[in-house]
Amino acid sequence: xxxxxxGFPQRDALWRELEQGGxxxxxxxxxxxxxxxxxxxxxxxxxxxxxxVEQRDFAWGTSSRSSKMVHGGLRYIASGDIKLTRDAVxxxxxxxxxxxxxxxxxxxYFTLRRGQxxxxxxxxxxxxxxxxxxxxxxxxxxxxxxxxxxxxxxNKDRLKGALYYTxxxxxxxxxxxxxxxxxxxxxxxxxNYVRVESLLQEEGQVRGAVLHNVESGARVEVLAKSVISxxxxxxDRLRNELNPEKRIRPLRGSHLVLPMxxxxxxxxxxxxxxxxxxxxFIFPWEGTTVIGTTDLDHNEGMDEEPTISEEEVDYLLQLxxxxxxxxxxxxxDVISTWSGVRPVIGSDKALDPSKExxxxxxxxxxxLVTVSGGKLTTFRLIALDAINAALGAxxxxxxxxxxxxxxxEPKVTPGDLPVADVAWAKRLIGRYGDSALALFDTGGADExxxxxxTQFCLAECRWAARHEAVLHLDDLLLRRTRLGCILAxxxxxxxxxxKTICAEELGWDESRWQAEVERYLELWQRHxxxxxxxxxxxxxxxxxx
Ligand SMILES: Cc1cc2nc3c(=O)[nH]c(=O)nc-3n(C[C@H](O)[C@H](O)[C@H](O)COP(=O)(O)OP(=O)(O)OC[C@H]3O[C@@H](n4cnc5c(N)ncnc54)[C@H](O)[C@@H]3O)c2cc1C
Numbered sequence: 001x002x003x004x005x006x007g008f009p010q011r012d013a014l015w016r017e018l019e020q021g022g023x024x025x026x027x028x029x030x031x032x033x034x035x036x037x038x039x040x041x042x043x044x045x046x047x048x049x050x051x052x053v054e055q056r057d058f059a060w061g062t063s064s065r066s067s068k069m070v071h072g073g074l075r076y077i078a079s080g081d082i083k084l085t086r087d088a089v090x091x092x093x094x095x096x097x098x099x100x101x102x103x104x105x106x107x108x109y110f111t112l113r114r115g116q117x118x119x120x121x122x123x124x125x126x127x128x129x130x131x132x133x134x135x136x137x138x139x140x141x142x143x144x145x146x147x148x149x150x151x152x153x154x155n156k157d158r159l160k161g162a163l164y165y166t167x168x169x170x171x172x173x174x175x176x177x178x179x180x181x182x183x184x185x186x187x188x189x190x191x192n193y194v195r196v197e198s199l200l201q202e203e204g205q206v207r208g209a210v211l212h213n214v215e216s217g218a219r220v221e222v223l224a225k226s227v228i229s230x231x232x233x234x235x236d237r238l239r240n241e242l243n244p245e246k247r248i249r250p251l252r253g254s255h256l257v258l259p260m261x262x263x264x265x266x267x268x269x270x271x272x273x274x275x276x277x278x279x280x281f282i283f284p285w286e287g288t289t290v291i292g293t294t295d296l297d298h299n300e301g302m303d304e305e306p307t308i309s310e311e312e313v314d315y316l317l318q319l320x321x322x323x324x325x326x327x328x329x330x331x332x333d334v335i336s337t338w339s340g341v342r343p344v345i346g347s348d349k350a351l352d353p354s355k356e357x358x359x360x361x362x363x364x365x366x367x368l369v370t371v372s373g374g375k376l377t378t379f380r381l382i383a384l385d386a387i388n389a390a391l392g393a394x395x396x397x398x399x400x401x402x403x404x405x406x407x408x409e410p411k412v413t414p415g416d417l418p419v420a421d422v423a424w425a426k427r428l429i430g431r432y433g434d435s436a437l438a439l440f441d442t443g444g445a446d447e448x449x450x451x452x453x454t455q456f457c458l459a460e461c462r463w464a465a466r467h468e469a470v471l472h473l474d475d476l477l478l479r480r481t482r483l484g485c486i487l488a489x490x491x492x493x494x495x496x497x498x499k500t501i502c503a504e505e506l507g508w509d510e511s512r513w514q515a516e517v518e519r520y521l522e523l524w525q526r527h528x529x530x531x532x533x534x535x536x537x538x539x540x541x542x543x544x545x
Contacts, residue, residue: 008184008469014191015213015220024223025051026396028209029230030196030238033063034172034376035360036230037179038383041406044188046387047399051222052188053211055195057475058180061232063376064173064479065306065340067255067293068285070095070103070377071167072134074110075279076358077126078118084359088377089134092168095377098407101430102178106169106283107267109142109150111323114158116272127165139165151269153326162269169268169285172376173479174431177468179379181433182407192469199227199241199368206242206367215471226390228369230383232343234302235372242365248372249346251353254308254339255292256316257485262333263289263324273315274322278354282323286486287454288335291316295353298341305527306339313337313530336485336528345373362389369393380406412437418448427455432463439463443501451494456481458497465505473502473516474523490524 029039032054043050054060072089095103112120120141127139143161148154180190193214200208200221208223229238233250240246268283282291294312313331320329344353345361360374360382371386391398412434414425428436439459440448447458464470464480476498477484483491495517502508508516 008180008190008467011191011469014189015194015216015218018211018220018222019218023049024208024225025049026225027051027390028053028196028222028224028227030209030227031061031230031232031234032058032176032180032190032192033061033230033232034059034176034179034379035063035232035371035374035382035386036228037063037176037183038379038406039228039230039371039386040183040188040190041179041186042380042383042387042401044183044186045399045401045403047187048396050183050188051224052180052183052190053194053196053209054190054192055214056193057471057479058190058192058469059173059176059479061234062340062343063176063232065253065338066172066376067253067281067283067290068169068172069106069167069281070170072130073358073375073377074126074130074165077130081357081359084378085130086133087381088375089130091378091380093134093136094380095170095406096168098405098409099175099178099430101426101428102174103168103170103430105166107164107166108270108281109147109162109164109267110270110279111147111154111162111272112160114160116158120160120163123163127163130165136166139163150266151324152264153324154269155323155325167268169283170376171286171431171482173482175376177480178431178433179406185408190469192475193471196229196238199238201241201366204242204366225396226367226369226394228371228386228390230371230386232372233298233341235343235370237302239363239365239368239370242368243363247345247361247363249344249353249356250298250302251342251344251356252296252298252306252312252339253293253342254306254312254316254337255290256308256313256334257285257336257338258289258291258329258333259335260284260287260289263320263327263329265289269323271319271323273319275315275318280316280319282320286482288486291320295342297353302341305523306341307527308337308339308531310531312339331530334530335488336490336524337530338485338528343372343374360385362386364389364393367393380404407433410434410436424450424455431460435463435467442466451483451487454483454486456483458494458501461498462501462505465501470506473498473520476502477520478524478528484520484524485528490521490528 026048027050029036029052040052070092072085077085147162195212196209197212198210199206236248344356362385363370369390374382410433414422417425419425442462470476
């Protein structure tokens with residue numbers, strides 16, 4: 001098979017080898033979100049010859065659109081789902097240990113107001129249990145004056161203070177990338193923009209898949225001893241080739257992104273929405289303040305990126321107005337938005353979306369293993385369930401795993417990087433592992449400085465373009481980095497610098513660049529800005545020339 005670089009295998013070479021046929025693969029993994037990446041990691045660890053394919057970009061689905069919290073999920077404990085909470089907090093602590101800088105602890109303040117349920121006593125008891133499950137003791141009570149100092153302008157109406165606890169925050173798309181890179185480093189293969197069009201079957205048994213290279217239009221039949229569909233909210237589609245059952249209830253969640261200067265928050269604030277009493281978070285992320293999320297049936301098609309609706313914008317702004325009445329936050333303050341579709345295993349359409357369980361499920365149908373549901377946080381455990389189901393169905397030689405760690409321990413330390421800021425060095429190692437050092441050799445010194453108002457640098461863009469399977473400008477701005485989500489107007493001001501990088505690293509000429517800018521701005525306008533926001537795109541198009 002083709003040589004892998006510091007990042008992914010050479011795409012064209014790998015595709016040519018697929019066209020030439022050869023021995024069946026041990027396993028094909030369908031879906032390049034966090035669960036597919038987790039399955040790939042476990043399969044590679046066991047010595048399987050395994051290929052992952054993703055119909056769009058890696059992490060294009062729900063795994064780049066979450067609330068970025070690697071968390072135990074307090075609501076599960078409150079609803080008595082002790083096992084889910086225990087698994088999640090333990091996985092959270094494991095990830096914190098394994099990849100600091102990518103997964104970091106964050107403080108959460110749950111506001112307490114008179115007449116609110118649960119009250120301080122019960123909440124405190126839940127948090128004691130929550131902390132005990134994780135083997136930590138971080139929760140405590142903050143009184144109203146302290147809370148008012150920490151969150152200037154917070155609504156004082158019936159405010160009785162807050163209970164503080166800790167969970168963690170991450171960059172979900174980079175988490176997927178890092179898991180994929182670990183898998184590739186362990187001998188696995190991964191291709192983005194390749195869709196499984198249909199399954200190959202022989203006497204009702206799955207024998208492989210028809211792959212469609214979305215970029216070139218080519219198709220190839222690939223044989224495999226087992227196929228795992230980790231297609232999240234799309235899971236019914238492939239599964240329905242063998243079983244007509246519909247099990248996925250796609251539920252949309254959306255977020256608003258504001259400049260930190262308009263609504264400064266040091267940590268996450270968890271509040272009950274004044275209308276439906278759902279918990280919603282106002283939290284710091286990548287130098288911005290994010291508000292989310294909503295939870296409603298997603299009835300739009302699954303081939304388009306999900307988009308925030310007018311009603312969701314109003315709902316989230318209503319929460320901010322109620323919590324921070326003096327800030328006068330309006331639609332004009334919104335930098336960007338994002339929406340994702342939760343792959344929830346539906347129980348009853350009549351049930352309130354927020355009452356649906358968030359557990360995962362694994363189904364086996366004629367040799368196809370389908371895994372869906374669950375959380376970003378518990379991806380390793382979900383992947384293990386899927387792998388075990390696949391290995392139970394097919395006789396395959398596997399290696400006994402010698403370690404449970406998802407991430408190999410980096411040899412590079414923050415002191416090895418040519419940067420003075422230790423926290424930034426740690427962040428880069430969390431995201432790139434040992435490649436964090438090589439990142440600084442890719443371009444000039446000016447590219448190795450954080451871009452104003454962010455913790456990203458242009459060297460990361462150059463690195464991604466060279467090593468991280470970037471095929472389109474949106475891959476670079478929305479998933480390899482999150483610059484398109486956190487800078488005004490989809491990071492339009494950066495387009496001239498990126499033009500040079502893309503020309504040098506990807507060989508894009510003027511017409512390709514223009515086509516990429518058009519594609520990116522159209523996509524950003526439709527799915528990452530407020531509904532009907534055309535103004536920014538017109539200006540950005542001018543900047544890109
Ligand atoms: C708004 C929101 C907030 C959330 N917040 C959190 C949170 O804070 N913490 C947390 O732990 N969890 C959170 N979650 C849940 C978490 O994000 C998801 O459970 C998780 O990302 C799902 O991962 P996945 O790999 O199953 O699905 P996805 O990430 O959607 O991956 C599935 C992939 O399969 C691909 N695919 C589909 N069909 C094919 C095909 N035929 N061929 C090839 N590829 C195909 C899709 O393109 C997609 O990329 C949140 C979810 C939402 C929507």
